[in-house]
Amino acid sequence: xxxxxxxxxxxxxxxxxxxxxxxxxxxxxxxxxxxxxxxxxxxxxxxxxxxxxxxxxxxxxxxxxxxxxxxxxxxxxxxxxxxxxxxxxxxxxxxxxxxxxxxxxxxxxxxxxxxxxxxxxxxxxxxxxxxxxxxxxxxxxxxxxxxxxxxxxxxxxxxxxxxxxxxxxxxxxxxxxxxxxxxxxxxxxxxxxxxxxxxxxxxxxxxxxxxxxxxxxxxxxxxxxxxxxxxxxxxxxxxxxxxxxxxxxxxxxxxxxxxxxxxxxxxxxxxxxxxxxxxxxxxxxxxxxxxxxxxxxxxxxxxxxxxxxxxxxxxxxxxxxxxxxxxxxxxxxxxxxxxxxxxxxxxxxxxxxxxxxxxxxxxxxxxxxxxxxxxxxxx
Amino acid sequence: xxxxxxxxxxxxxxxxxxxxxxxxxxxxxxxxxxxxxxxxxxxxxxxxxxxxxxxxxxxxxxxxxxxxxxxxxxxxxxxxxxxxxxxxxxxxxxxxxxxxxxxxxxxxxxxxxxxxxxxxxxxxxxxxxxxxxxxxxxxxxxxxxxxxxxxxxxxxxxxxxxxxxxxxxxxxxxxxxxxxxxxxxxxxxxxxxxxxxxxxxxxxxxxxxxxxxxxxxxxxxxxxxxxxxxxxxxxxxxxxxxxxxxxxxxxxxxxxxxxxxxxxxxxxxxxxxxxxxxxxxxxxxxxxxxxxxxxxxxxxxxxxxxxx
Numbered sequence: 001x002x003x004x005x006x007x008x009x010x011x012x013x014x015x016x017x018x019x020x021x022x023x024x025x026x027x028x029x030x031x032x033x034x035x036x037x038x039x040x041x042x043x044x045x046x047x048x049x050x051x052x053x054x055x056x057x058x059x060x061x062x063x064x065x066x067x068x069x070x071x072x073x074x075x076x077x078x079x080x081x082x083x084x085x086x087x088x089x090x091x092x093x094x095x096x097x098x099x100x101x102x103x104x105x106x107x108x109x110x111x112x113x114x115x116x117x118x119x120x121x122x123x124x125x126x127x128x129x130x131x132x133x134x135x136x137x138x139x140x141x142x143x144x145x146x147x148x149x150x151x152x153x154x155x156x157x158x159x160x161x162x163x164x165x166x167x168x169x170x171x172x173x174x175x176x177x178x179x180x181x182x183x184x185x186x187x188x189x190x191x192x193x194x195x196x197x198x199x200x201x202x203x204x205x206x207x208x209x210x211x212x213x214x215x216x217x218x219x220x221x222x223x224x225x226x227x228x229x230x231x232x233x234x235x236x237x238x239x240x241x242x243x244x245x246x247x248x249x250x251x252x253x254x255x256x257x258x259x260x261x262x263x264x265x266x267x268x269x270x271x272x273x274x275x276x277x278x279x280x281x282x283x284x285x286x287x288x289x290x291x292x293x294x295x296x297x298x299x300x301x302x303x304x305x306x307x308x309x310x311x312x313x314x315x316x317x318x319x320x321x322x323x324x325x326x327x328x329x330x331x332x333x334x335x336x337x338x339x340x341x342x343x344x345x346x347x348x349x350x351x352x353x354x355x356x357x358x359x360x361x362x363x364x365x366x367x368x369x370x371x372x373x374x375x376x377x378x379x
Numbered sequence: 380x381x382x383x384x385x386x387x388x389x390x391x392x393x394x395x396x397x398x399x400x401x402x403x404x405x406x407x408x409x410x411x412x413x414x415x416x417x418x419x420x421x422x423x424x425x426x427x428x429x430x431x432x433x434x435x436x437x438x439x440x441x442x443x444x445x446x447x448x449x450x451x452x453x454x455x456x457x458x459x460x461x462x463x464x465x466x467x468x469x470x471x472x473x474x475x476x477x478x479x480x481x482x483x484x485x486x487x488x489x490x491x492x493x494x495x496x497x498x499x500x501x502x503x504x505x506x507x508x509x510x511x512x513x514x515x516x517x518x519x520x521x522x523x524x525x526x527x528x529x530x531x532x533x534x535x536x537x538x539x540x541x542x543x544x545x546x547x548x549x550x551x552x553x554x555x556x557x558x559x560x561x562x563x564x565x566x567x568x569x570x571x572x573x574x575x576x577x578x579x580x581x582x583x584x585x586x587x588x589x590x591x592x593x594x595x596x597x598x599x600x601x602x603x604x605x606x607x608x609x610x611x612x613x614x615x616x617x618x619x620x621x622x623x624x625x626x627x628x629x630x631x632x633x634x635x636x637x638x639x640x641x642x643x644x645x646x647x648x649x650x651x652x653x654x655x656x657x658x659x660x661x662x663x664x665x666x667x668x669x670x671x672x673x674x675x676x677x678x679x680x681x682x683x684x685x686x687x
Contacts (some may be wrong), residue, residue: 213468213470213471214464214466214467214468215468215469215470217434217464217468218464218468218469219485220434221432221434221457221462221464222457222482222485222486223454223457223458223485223486223487224485225454
């Protein structure tokens with residue numbers, strides 16, 4: 001029997017066919033080109049694991065030259081950007097709880113006097129350590145830059161001798177996460193990431209599957225109304241989402257020992273809103289996608305920036321402004337902040353709104369697009 | 380509305396993008412009638428059926444289906460009509476009973492359990508009711524689809540190529556059931572490619588390139604076209620076929636078993652064309668009636684010339 005040999009012309013035929021099919025599937029082709037470009041832009045320009053210019057508030061109880069020197073030294077280090085001068089402890093608490101600043105520097109009364117006497121005055125730095133990686137480098141650079149600035153200022157006054165101990169006793173309070181445990185940040189973050197992934201993908205597939213298999217037509221031929229179909233299909237996934245959340249929270253509590261400072265019911269309330277936003281997106285994707293593969297691709301296209309630009313993987317404040325603008329449009333960014341606030345900072349219902357409305361707005365916009373697309377697919 | 384008409388639509392149009400899929404579609408179907416809907420692939424049959432059962436909104440035109448307005452009262456139409464899609468469109472990952480139960484719920488049927496049980500009993504699928512619908516053969520899928528359409532006791536059945544890919548025995552059973560349903564007062568609109576099925580319909584409509592070209596009973600549709608057909612038997616018919624094709628007056632030449640059908644519109648022109656071959660003792664020529672297929676192919680060819 002003659003051996004059927006490898007045929008180059010047959011092989012070429014197969015290669016050409018694959019290329020034609022690939023080019024014809026515009027979306028897949030777009031993804032193939034788009035994903036590396038986006039990844040490159042995000043990783044190359046937006047992501048920065050050494051965030052600088054972190055917003056800082058100063059509570060100065062000693063209006064002296066050296067207090068000003070300290071503030072200036074913080075600014076020149078590049079890590080701190082003083083955005084606010086506050087005068088009470090309550091303001092400090094509020095700024096940190098809402099995540100408006102990363103650091104609060106407290107200069108105690110009598111700072112200059114103690115310094116001149118060589119009494120090693122205390123400088124208190126309170127850091128929002130919910131994401132330890134966002135604060136680590138800044139804290140590391142702190143002691144040295146203060147020391148350098150002070151020794152320059154004090155040269156004439158104290159003589160040239162360098163003291164064996166630092167002139168200032170810098171005390172760092174890592175708020176909400178005193179030991180700088182990364183899990184405290186990652187576990188609440190995973191909650192959002194897992195929900196984004198499964199909620200968007202599963203609803204996206206659920207609708208396109210019906211369309212792909214032709215069963216959608218059957219459903220439409222029955223008296224079932226679109227709103228019944230859409231909402232009816234969503235409910236099981238809300239349930240799945242709640243099960244996922246419960247699993248992650250149990251793991252957070254009993255495996256990673258992440259504290260739960262806030263109200264758990266409030267957390268579930270926030271989770272429900274977040275789930276709703278993601279399901280809306282999933283349904284919209286399913287109206288836009290022609291088949292399950294496209295729905296899957298759209299999900300990944302959304303998932304990628306959500307992972308990278310939300311502050312889950314890399315510190316949000318380390319990103320340039322344009323990336324922060326994109327990040328602020330994503331529900332995950334706000335959800336992370338809400339969950340960290342609830343779990344680690346013990347925020348209450350009055351603290352939620354500033355991060356809640358962007359998620360609701362996102363949902364409204366996506367829903368509008370989805371309804372428009374849904375109507376078009378019928379006709 | 381005439382009470383006897385279950386479907387009465389005029390001038391329905393539908394575009395998809397810049398494609399004019401259905402043009403000025405006008406149709407009247409009487410109560411208890413089996414109405415055959417024929418036409419080549421892509422002629423707009425499925426789109427027309429979808430417009431009739433409220434799945435698609437016509438761009439223009441008006442009319443009623445079961446006495447309800449096809450544009451404004453689609454919900455009412457859906458409740459009283461049964462639509463069987465061209466492709467099997469029940470859920471393959473649900474069992475037979477689950478599928479029927481789901482459909483029954485969609486129509487908000489009282490006594491759901493009994494209705495579904497009765498339907499399964501009539502299908503003769505009691506023993507297999509917990510089998511996944513996806514594991515059924517083509518013939519059984521078709522029977523299950525029909526059962527699902529009939530579950531809510533519709534007054535009108537819209538069947539889109541229901542017998543595609545089904546064996547002859549199952550097709551015959553299917554048509555027996557359709558005739559029984561029609562006898563009980565249900566109206567049926569059925570699209571098909573099969574000529575034998577078309578001949579089982581009370582009346583027919585032929586649609587191509589979005590236009591309704593002919594309608595009436597089988598005999599009416601055939602006689603409307605005034606085709607002249609000769610049947611030739613003999614040897615080496617394929618040679619004759621080649622020679623005849625393209626001659627003036629010869630419309631179509633098509634093999635029919637061991638014979639050849641030669642068809643034209645103009646009897647004198649056709650006679651002139653075939654005269655030389657008639658003298659040939661190899662062939663036996665006989666005048667015959669044009670078949671439905673002859674008529675349809677003639678219609679299709681003409682329309683293609685006019686509109687493409």
